[in-house]
Amino acid sequence: MTTGKAVWPWKLLLAVILIGMAAGVWGAVNRIDYTWRWNRVPQYFLYQGEDAVKIPFDGQIEKVSPMGDRVTVDLVAESGDKQQVEVDAEGLQVAEGDELFEGDTIGFNHAWHLGPLTMGLWTTLWLSACASILALVIGLLAGLARISQNYTLRGLATIYVEFIRGTPLLVQIFIAYFFVGTVFNLSRNVAGIGALAIFAGAYVAEIVRAGIQSIARGQMEAARSLGMNKFQAMVHIILPQAFKRILPPLAGQFISLIKDSSLVSVIAITDLTKSGREIITSTFATFEIWLTVAAMYLVVTSLLSQLVFYMERRLAVSD
Amino acid sequence: MIKAQNVTKIFTGRGQVVRAVDGVSAEIARGEVVVVIGPSGSGKSTFLRCLNGLEQFDDGHIIIDGIDLADRKTDINKVRREVGMVFQQFNLFPHKTVLDNVTLAQQVVRKRNRNDAEQKARQLLTKVGIAEKEKEYPSRLSGGQQQRVAIARALAMDPKIMLFDEPTSALDPEMVGEVLDVMKQLAREGMTMVVVTHEMGFAREVADRVLFMDSGKLVEEGTPDQIFSNPQNERTQLFLSQVL
């Protein structure tokens, strides 16, 4: 094999295959007569809403003073109290001298609001972040327990890992919510985060165990021969080295967690996936919404991969 | 200083029982340099590792400075502070700089503050001739340099005894001398040392006493002169005829 081989024919082939696949999908969709409405999608990220401004008491409009496209309205209550509100000029519903009852609309303000896709993404992100942190703690403890010299600890950790890895996450989420959640009266968010954390924790435990066992035995012996106890040797010598090695698989696990978190939509947590489903029931842009949701997951996971790649390089200084 | 009585270490694994150390008794006085020789697999490393509790022995007693390692109440971490060990594979901490390798245990175990630990570390790195590399990571050093750092790291704990397990066996030949020189200097300064080595020249020159081990047993001991010029046991004779 020569290293100077040209890659452009292969790049070209790749492009041809991708374009071919896209064309195939396009053709197939055309045959079922689907109307694409991509223009409906942006409003689910961000939309401009009208907020009604209402009078808080029975009273009268004392004065309306326009300032550009905004209007300042002075209100005076029957009791003599005064108040000033601002609304958009084009949304003004009243005139000077009008008598109003409490709760009547004075006018409207236009403001930007986050759409359900953005809110759903936000829910997915914080849910995953909480679950990741918890999973890291659980996984670290369980991983250490897996290699402990204490039989009971080792046994407990092994049962935990085997049980979690041997059952589907979806079933675990149902158990967490409908069984554990009912018994201990947990909210759906707690049940969802808990289930995800316990699930990922089992995998983190295996990653931690493998990482620690990959550190040469001589490291522990050198640390112990200097008089460090087991805990000190772990904290100062073994874990920092193991961490560097487990960072890539750990990151992979957390990226998986973000994707797996879509399953909590089954217990009615409005994450990104659930938001997508809700939007589809009101519009019929099924294809567009699911493709958008997929793209949003993809963006988040790729950004995270990049971040980890950067961290790995930073940590590689001592190699 | 060190008193080993009938020390026995048995490894059981894969249906095999290996008596790695088999009833070894020896005494090592303060300031003495004892070299342990013997064929590969004769239990030299295992015996040395028993001396600082890295290996738990099955029978016998090891008494270091009046403390019995076989006693369940002995705090082994306290004993290890007083017994430095240098390994064949150096075992430097790869994620720490040279300086940090030498200061870490001082701070963590001896509870010295950063300044004192660094001062001590620099002094020892100068002594082993490697002061200019304090900011490097171990992977950037040659084998001989790494082993000298490992010696400095052990010395930083102010040990009363230093154990060396084939400290030059993993080194390229041209680096053996620089490590042996450091060890010779230590010996001259009166450090109590137990050295497992195949460097017979070093044994002849520096050792007060030589122990010959074979199949886990202490077969013969004596001054370098007695062992090298006039060995009594035929296994000693056979071994020496092969290595000299």
Ligand SMILES: Nc1ncnc2c1ncn2[C@@H]1O[C@H](COP(=O)(O)OP(=O)(O)O)[C@@H](O)[C@H]1O
């Ligand atoms: N951790 C261990 N488990 C099982 N057998 C071991 C272990 N360490 C050493 N041994 C065995 O004990 C014997 C002595 O080994 P060792 O002390 O390393 O010899 P030496 O250092 O003289 O070459 C060998 O037969 C070796 O296979």
Ligand SMILES: [Mg+2]
């Ligand atoms: Mg050995």
